[in-house]
Amino acid sequence: MLAFHVNGKTVRVDVDPETPLLWVLRDTLHLTGTKYGCGMALCGACTVHLDGQPVRACSTPLSAVVGKRIETIEGVIRGSGRRVAEAVQAAWQRLDVVQCGYCQPGQIMSAVALLKSNRKPTDADIDAAMTGNLCRCGTYQRIRAAIHEAARGLA
Amino acid sequence: MDLSRTPAISHRPMDISTDTARIENQSRRHFFKGVAGLTLAIYLPHAAAAARGRAVAPKVSAFVPNAFLRIGDDDTVTVIAKHLEMGQGTHTGLATIVAEELDAAWSQVRIEAAPADARRYNNLLWGPMQGTGGSTAMANSWEQLRKAGAAARAMLVAAAARRWQVPTDEITVNVGVIAHTPSRRKAKFGELAAAAARESVPAGLRLKDPREFRLVGKQVLRKDSADKVRGEATFTQDVYLPGMLTAVVAHPPRFGAKVKSFDAVRARAVKGVVDVVAIPSGVAVLAKDTWSAKKGRDALAVDWDETSAFKLGSDAISARYRELAQTPGSVARKEGDAQAALTAAAHVLRASYDFPYLAHAAMEPLNCVVRLSPERCEIWNGEQMHTVDQMKVAELLGLKPEQVTLNMLYAGGSFGRRASKDSDYVLEAVNVARAISGRAPVKLVWMREDDMKAGYYRPAFHHALEAALDPQGRLVGWRHRLVGQSIMAGSPMAGMIKAGIDPSSVEGASNLPYAVPNLLVELHTPTDIGVPVLWWRSVGSTHTAYATETFLDEVAASTGQDPVAYRMALLGRHPRHAGVLRLAADKAGWGTPLAPAARGERRGRGVAVHESFRSFVAQVAEVTVHADGSVRVDRIVCAVDCGIAINPDTIRAQIEGSVGFALSAMLHGAITLKDGVVEQSNFHDYAPIRINEMPRVEVHIVSSAENPTGIGEPGVPPVAPAVANAIAAATGKRLRRLPISPEDLKA
Numbered sequence: 001m002l003a004f005h006v007n008g009k010t011v012r013v014d015v016d017p018e019t020p021l022l023w024v025l026r027d028t029l030h031l032t033g034t035k036y037g038c039g040m041a042l043c044g045a046c047t048v049h050l051d052g053q054p055v056r057a058c059s060t061p062l063s064a065v066v067g068k069r070i071e072t073i074e075g076v077i078r079g080s081g082r083r084v085a086e087a088v089q090a091a092w093q094r095l096d097v098v099q100c101g102y103c104q105p106g107q108i109m110s111a112v113a114l115l116k117s118n119r120k121p122t123d124a125d126i127d128a129a130m131t132g133n134l135c136r137c138g139t140y141q142r143i144r145a146a147i148h149e150a151a152r153g154l155a
Numbered sequence: 156m157d158l159s160r161t162p163a164i165s166h167r168p169m170d171i172s173t174d175t176a177r178i179e180n181q182s183r184r185h186f187f188k189g190v191a192g193l194t195l196a197i198y199l200p201h202a203a204a205a206a207r208g209r210a211v212a213p214k215v216s217a218f219v220p221n222a223f224l225r226i227g228d229d230d231t232v233t234v235i236a237k238h239l240e241m242g243q244g245t246h247t248g249l250a251t252i253v254a255e256e257l258d259a260a261w262s263q264v265r266i267e268a269a270p271a272d273a274r275r276y277n278n279l280l281w282g283p284m285q286g287t288g289g290s291t292a293m294a295n296s297w298e299q300l301r302k303a304g305a306a307a308r309a310m311l312v313a314a315a316a317r318r319w320q321v322p323t324d325e326i327t328v329n330v331g332v333i334a335h336t337p338s339r340r341k342a343k344f345g346e347l348a349a350a351a352a353r354e355s356v357p358a359g360l361r362l363k364d365p366r367e368f369r370l371v372g373k374q375v376l377r378k379d380s381a382d383k384v385r386g387e388a389t390f391t392q393d394v395y396l397p398g399m400l401t402a403v404v405a406h407p408p409r410f411g412a413k414v415k416s417f418d419a420v421r422a423r424a425v426k427g428v429v430d431v432v433a434i435p436s437g438v439a440v441l442a443k444d445t446w447s448a449k450k451g452r453d454a455l456a457v458d459w460d461e462t463s464a465f466k467l468g469s470d471a472i473s474a475r476y477r478e479l480a481q482t483p484g485s486v487a488r489k490e491g492d493a494q495a496a497l498t499a500a501a502h503v504l505r506a507s508y509d510f511p512y513l514a515h516a517a518m519e520p521l522n523c524v525v526r527l528s529p530e531r532c533e534i535w536n537g538e539q540m541h542t543v544d545q546m547k548v549a550e551l552l553g554l555k556p557e558q559v560t561l562n563m564l565y566a567g568g569s570f571g572r573r574a575s576k577d578s579d580y581v582l583e584a585v586n587v588a589r590a591i592s593g594r595a596p597v598k599l600v601w602m603r604e605d606d607m608k609a610g611y612y613r614p615a616f617h618h619a620l621e622a623a624l625d626p627q628g629r630l631v632g633w634r635h636r637l638v639g640q641s642i643m644a645g646s647p648m649a650g651m652i653k654a655g656i657d658p659s660s661v662e663g664a665s666n667l668p669y670a671v672p673n674l675l676v677e678l679h680t681p682t683d684i685g686v687p688v689l690w691w692r693s694v695g696s697t698h699t700a701y702a703t704e705t706f707l708d709e710v711a712a713s714t715g716q717d718p719v720a721y722r723m724a725l726l727g728r729h730p731r732h733a734g735v736l737r738l739a740a741d742k743a744g745w746g747t748p749l750a751p752a753a754r755g756e757r758r759g760r761g762v763a764v765h766e767s768f769r770s771f772v773a774q775v776a777e778v779t780v781h782a783d784g785s786v787r788v789d790r791i792v793c794a795v796d797c798g799i800a801i802n803p804d805t806i807r808a809q810i811e812g813s814v815g816f817a818l819s820a821m822l823h824g825a826i827t828l829k830d831g832v833v834e835q836s837n838f839h840d841y842a843p844i845r846i847n848e849m850p851r852v853e854v855h856i857v858s859s860a861e862n863p864t865g866i867g868e869p870g871v872p873p874v875a876p877a878v879a880n881a882i883a884a885a886t887g888k889r890l891r892r893l894p895i896s897p898e899d900l901k902a
Contacts, residue, residue, distance in 0.1 A: 033386020138815020
């Protein structure tokens, strides 16, 4: 049994330690907000926070998170970045960012991580923090606007 | 996922402990509750005729029950959405139409996905089939749902009049409140729902004058935002049924190959793998979880029979297409005598274009959940072709179509891929479930590599164009030859192919809007290319708009005329094209100088206009070309005329998104084959644009009283030609092969 912390709770799982965190979250713990998109850390749909830092769960083996704190889209609204997460999700809804929505949990996890460390990001900061998150619906313009909007809400 | 609202769509992730009994109990309770409310039957002669599946003489009408909304005694208005929500905002749009005529408060509106049922939920533009595609959701639902909303409103008013003993014409309905002002009486919808259900649908329904609209044309927020930003929206990938196994399939490396034999010893040794089965499309590994299934699949050794496999590479296909373009094809459109005009012309321009295969590459790779029992096949999926899939699954299993139930979920993008003409991935999932005799529910999961390599692409195309100019520079002849595979051949729409012309191959070319006296559009449709092809967001216009709009731009430039003015002069009979072109040019500041380029950079502005799916879009692009030949698209100004704008913000979002989607293809997108094997596998070698490549997009909507037309696709076609024309303005280079190559644009 391997133990780690997800959204403030300790979980123990009997899974091969080389299994990517993504599949443990989804198939074992049924935290389905974290999405599978590529399996190679190319699209960012599986972005979660590992000890507060954004990582791609599809390329993070379970062995790397043993004893560590994971926050997913389901828990980010209750975690240490609660205020930021609230501001980001509210801005996302006010500007109707989502289309199909499949990439959006990952986008939001990246945006929350950005705003936790940088309360007033420039367009260039946003590009740098968000280039790892693909959106095939092309919602990028609204993602950028929503991050600025959330930043204003946090100021 | 909470199955109590099956087939509702805003599910929470399901608890693994959920058992069948609980699902059924909750469904039943919900059902009874629904009956207590108001369910509508409205009059739809076309649908009635289509649903019975037999020929009916025109103007013969009949009643058919159409349930599009339910008003609960808790005052919720539930709109039943017959179309798939794959990001394009259909659910919100459909609900807006109903709520408008119902005079509901937007806050009381909920949306539920309709099940597969062609009798009630067929696409009125597709005849007897239910499905979502061709940007038809709003166009076919507009009148149907206005009537559904208006009928419900009239029944609520009749119920109020009966209860209060007042005339119906003294009753008002405003933002979800029914009122009789003289007697100061008020009621919410829920209070009158049961009484309204006893009223009959009144004859002679009055629909609103557009000036009375309070939701249509206004800012209405999407209904799916909250669930999607919290990670609570349920996609097929998120369905977990009790005892479910996950299947990952080894597909053949070449299209048309079959399994000869396979060795599953190593696959079965993977912890979590439960079974390995041969199916018509490959070998499936079933496991308790996705990762084990993938590891098992990767450990398989399969020997493929490639006797009838397709083995040509992209270069050989292109060479063949170029050769075909030298000969006359089937005639798609003929006006005057283009050949004679070309022979007699003072100047002739020629250009040919090459377009690659393109993958849809939606963010959610293909998947499908199936649960089989002897009398039933239950499917969970977000799909575009309900009826076709239902019928093909029924045929495969020897069931009646109504024994195949489809629970509609959100699709994480689709762009046409979940409108599979062969029901390929749905049948694959059913075949896996059948191969294990239905002993467990099965979730078929395509890994990204399967999604990229296992087929169904926008067909590769070659175009050859010639333009004849008279001594004054007037366009007097136009010959356009296209070469590419047919999408409709072998599809449920094959009947639309007439005289060798698949309309989806030539749309955008055969309806060239410009006034040219001698015009010839011809098509070659090779039938021996074994690459599976499919409609891809905006279909034929993905290539025809590029060929026609860049070539016309080149013609205009050759005469020294302004590209906007040149087009306007030829659009006399097409006022809606002219309208969007003028608006886009005005808003973009056409004719004013661009901000100067930095040293070593070149800047330019270009335009394109195109009609697709009965909507009209013009775009003006501004680009910067760097010394190394890389291109940055700085700004795209769009004007769109899609009739009455139901949700203006959805229209803006769809055009913005179309820009991102089209630029991905133009700048990076190509599926190529080497000896029949697809060379791309994931987002590193088939790269959509990222946020740093997204230009500033401005969208301007033409005010219109025409009925609504498509918006999910029409934003795509003008993007690449507008950008290419801007690149030509900046560099003088005309790009005739997509995706573009920085090599061609080095300073």
